[in-house]
Amino acid sequence: xxxxxxxxxxxxxxxxxxxxxxGVKKELRLDVVDEPVSVGDYVxxxxxxxxxxxxxxxxxxxxxxxxxxxxxxxxxxxxAADVIGEMAAGKEQGK
Amino acid sequence: xxxxxxxxxxxxxxxxxxxxxAAALQREVDAIGRDEITVMHVxxxxxxxxxxxxxxxxxxxxxxxxxxxxxxxxVTDAPEIDEGVALARQGCRVLTYGDMLKVPxxxxxxxxAQADGGKVDVVYGVEQAVEIAKARPDEEVVFFSSGFExxxxxxxxxxxxxxxxxxxxxSAHKYVPPAMEIVAGMPGSKVEAFLAAGHAAIITGxxxxxxxxxxxxxxxxxxxxxxxxVLAAVLKTVEMIRRKEHDVANCYPRCVTxxxxxxxxxxxxxxxxxxGGQWRxxxxxxDGNLRLKPEFAAVDARRxxxxxxxxxxxxxxxxxxxxxxxxxxxxxxxxxxxxxxFGKECLPESPVxxxxxxxxxxxxxxxxxxxxxxxxxxx
Ligand code: SF4
Numbered sequence: 001x002x003x004x005x006x007x008x009x010x011x012x013x014x015x016x017x018x019x020x021x022x023g024v025k026k027e028l029r030l031d032v033v034d035e036p037v038s039v040g041d042y043v044x045x046x047x048x049x050x051x052x053x054x055x056x057x058x059x060x061x062x063x064x065x066x067x068x069x070x071x072x073x074x075x076x077x078x079x080a081a082d083v084i085g086e087m088a089a090g091k092e093q094g095k
Numbered sequence: 096x097x098x099x100x101x102x103x104x105x106x107x108x109x110x111x112x113x114x115x116x117a118a119a120l121q122r123e124v125d126a127i128g129r130d131e132i133t134v135m136h137v138x139x140x141x142x143x144x145x146x147x148x149x150x151x152x153x154x155x156x157x158x159x160x161x162x163x164x165x166x167x168x169x170v171t172d173a174p175e176i177d178e179g180v181a182l183a184r185q186g187c188r189v190l191t192y193g194d195m196l197k198v199p200x201x202x203x204x205x206x207x208a209q210a211d212g213g214k215v216d217v218v219y220g221v222e223q224a225v226e227i228a229k230a231r232p233d234e235e236v237v238f239f240s241s242g243f244e245x246x247x248x249x250x251x252x253x254x255x256x257x258x259x260x261x262x263x264x265x266s267a268h269k270y271v272p273p274a275m276e277i278v279a280g281m282p283g284s285k286v287e288a289f290l291a292a293g294h295a296a297i298i299t300g301x302x303x304x305x306x307x308x309x310x311x312x313x314x315x316x317x318x319x320x321x322x323x324x325v326l327a328a329v330l331k332t333v334e335m336i337r338r339k340e341h342d343v344a345n346c347y348p349r350c351v352t353x354x355x356x357x358x359x360x361x362x363x364x365x366x367x368x369x370x371g372g373q374w375r376x377x378x379x380x381x382d383g384n385l386r387l388k389p390e391f392a393a394v395d396a397r398r399x400x401x402x403x404x405x406x407x408x409x410x411x412x413x414x415x416x417x418x419x420x421x422x423x424x425x426x427x428x429x430x431x432x433x434x435x436x437f438g439k440e441c442l443p444e445s446p447v448x449x450x451x452x453x454x455x456x457x458x459x460x461x462x463x464x465x466x467x468x469x470x471x472x473x474x
Contacts, residue, residue, distance in 0.1 A: 003140040003320055004294050029222060031252035032298075034356040044294070044350070047242070048220035049249040051356070052297045058349040065321040078454040078463050079143040085193070088219055 003079070004044030004051055005086045006062050009037055017050065019043065021087040022070055045086055116326045117153040123333040124155040132158050133285040134332050135278070135427050137165040137271055138292035139455020140320050146464040148322040159285075160329060164274045164425040165292065167242045168194040168453035170374040171267045176200030177404040178265060179239045182396065183213030185403065188231065189265075190224045191239040193217040194453040197446055199416055202407050205239070221253040228262035237396045241267040245295050247385050248359045251366035254387075258394050265396040268385035270369050271295060272303065277380050278426050279311040286313070286427050288332045293319040293347040298363070300355025304343045311341075318346040366391060375449055376422020419448030424457055431458045438462060 007019040007026070015030045017037065026045075030037055033050040037043060042059045043050035054062050066083060073080040124132060136142070142162045145151060154160060164170050177200045183189045189205065196206040196217065209215035214234075218224050224238040236259075240250045247268040254264065271292070279286055291304060296317045304315040314335035318328035328346040335344065345351055369382035387395040396402070418436060423429040431437045431450070441447035443459055450456035 003143075004297070027222075029249075029252065031256070032248050032356070032359045032362070034358050044297070046245050046294060047249050048222045049252065051245060051248075051294065051359070052350050055349065061321075062349065076463055077147070078460060079140070079147050082140070082143070082454050085219065 003082055003086065004046045005066060005083055006042050006044055006054060006059070007087075009039050009041050009043060012037065012039060017043070019045065019050070021045070022066065024087050026087065047086070112323060113153065113326060116323070116330055120153075120158070120326070120330050120333060121155045123330065123337055124157050127333070127337050130157050131285070132287060132333065132336065133427065134158065134160050134288045134290060134329060135163040135286045136160065136290035136292075137163045137275060138290075138295075139166045139453065139460070140294075141165065141290060141292065141318075141325060142455070142457060142460045144320045144322060144325055146460050150322055150325055153326065154329070158329075158333065160290075161286075161427050161430070162425070162457045163278050163286070163289075163427055164271070164374060164377055166425075166450065166453050166455035166457070167246070167267075167269050168192070168198055169421060169425065169449040169456045170269060170274070170377065171195070171198055171241055171449065172373045172375045173199060173201045174373075174404060175267045176204065177202070177407050178397070178402050179205050179215075179237075180208045180213070181402050181404050181407055182237050182239075182265065182400060183208040183215050184211075184407075185400065186214075187235045187237045187396075187400070188214040188216065188227070189237050189239050190216050190218045190227060192219075192241055194455070195239065195241055195267075197452045198449050199446070199452075200407075201404075221250050224262060225253060225259060228259040232259075232261055234261060235400075236262045237265050237400075238262060239265045239267065241269075243269055243271050243292075243295055244363060244385075245298050247367060248298055248363050251362040254366050254391060254394055255362060263394045263396040263399050264387060266367070266384075266386055268367065269374070269380075270383055270385055272299075272307065273369070273382040274374060274377070274380045275315075276307055276311070277378050277383075279307070279313065281378075281426055284427060287336055288314040288316070290325070290328050290332065291315055291317045293317060293324070293350055296345075296347070296351040296355065298356050298359050300353050301343050301345045301351055302353040303355070308341050308343050314340055314342065314344065316344045316346055317351050319350065374425075376419070377425055378422075416447055419450075421448040421450040421456075421458070424450060431461045434458070 007021040367385040372384035450458040
């Protein structure tokens, strides 16, 4: 649960943000993150909360690990399982 | 076994960087000139990264990189599990993270309670718990929340926003820094330095480790989870050991700052207070458990219900679990391969100890990534 998964903010409604995680859309809470978050920013998700806005110049570096992990998903890969679990952490509130 | 395929897998188009880091590491270790240097990390995600990318195979022979108490599920003690089991038996709907289901309690795990007809459900986070409680207004719903400070902040935020009337929180949240101090101070401890977990430090900042670094005269290096993050941090750590720098270094500046996320810290300490308590198998950790402050009694399952754990204990069997050495592993004295049950009686499908349960537990990670991922020993 240490691992925060990065995603791209698509829309913001108050303290709820719709965030794209490698193609999976999820709702995240913005209560915890300490910087203003705008549409287009990347944020780290931890159990359904954005915990950090990633500076634009760092995004590529931060995405690389997850790209790699999701590319070679093996069924018993713990890291991939945790990443996928965290991606599902914010539930889409369909409305 | 050649190291080339490993290096190619090791992040990200840049095996050269990894090789350069490994060579620099060897030079540092040679310069220190001792046979045994032990660095401890305290994060399940670090261990996953180390095992998955075969990082130990790149380390100099003299250097041991071991995992300490870095798995919040593994250190959740049996009596804490008992509280969740008792609540489920008392008719509450208990919601928890998936990893918690198989953690052995004194008598039963939450999974056993579920199999016995108890209402136990897995959730990904507190937000989902809120939705379930709203959808079932006639039930008493308890969110059995585990996790270190990063996770606790989310629970705190939800509590401050206001929970549905029928939802309360059973906190098994843990606070890592005091546990690092206990492990560092154990008689006979070989730990010379810590790698601290990047995402906890996003919240707490890295400055908070400075007093510990001074007191125990050791470097503490904060880092992220990519293989090169880990290797670079290990290099920094060994450099600091050689120079006898008893201080904090930030090898994860793209996410971590000195003071950390202050509003999040405020939420955390508004809702929780640190109290002493047993960490499974390790020790009583003063200030290691996060409990709800009295002003949040209304949403604190421990105050809202009379939790009857004693009733459970009458049925307690004495089992294999007595032979589990998780505690010694997490304190840095042993490794899973020292455990006679590892991979035999104790398997991910039928775990004896908590370290075989969670995706962040050392035993499970070692088992899943092929037993002993310390390829130095393989050849
Ligand atoms: S292998 Fe199982 S019994 Fe042995 S230390 Fe690990 S969790 Fe405990």
